[in-house]
Amino acid sequence: MKRILTISFLAVVAWSQAYGKHPKVARDLENRDPNATVDVIVQFKQMPTDAHHKKVADRGGKHKAHLEAIKAGLYSMRADRLAELADDPDVEQISPDRPVKAFLDYAQPTTNAAIALKYGYDGTGIGVAVIDSGVDTRADLKGKTSRIVYKQSFLSPNFFGNS
Helix, strand or coil: CCCHHHCCCCCCHHHHHHCCCCCCHHHHCCCCCCCCCEEEEEEEECCCCCHHHHHCCCCEEEEEEEHHCCCCEEEEEHHHEEEEECCCCCCEEEEEEECCCCCCCCCCHHHHHHHHHHCCCCCCCCCCCCCCCCCCCHHCCCCCCCCCCCCCCCCCCCCCCCC
């Protein structure tokens, strides 16, 4: 029985080394140039501490931002060190820092905005109250004068990754 377990273990190790895939590393990071520096989001099993940041730094990584909402940090590090970091039992997942953007392809039809514009309604003189746990004052809500009359946040300053 011990011999079967040993052979099975060696087969798994050989397979993982041959194919280089790690279950904690996102697939789109697998074929990166090993010498390339990549920005990655490392999610931990608990809120990252200085000890977690040191584990990344010990592998040549640089901490760029806190991401408290997902128990993670944004780091810049060489691609060839990702699998080694993923072997750490405190690491939940490693993914690239992918660009995200909003789309209005659902919002406009849902709100019938085209019909309102057709009849000349553009929102002039209308006040709107928004109660949202994630309001962010982006540039489109600011102008020469801010259109936001009042705001209140109950989130920590680092909730969205602001360092």
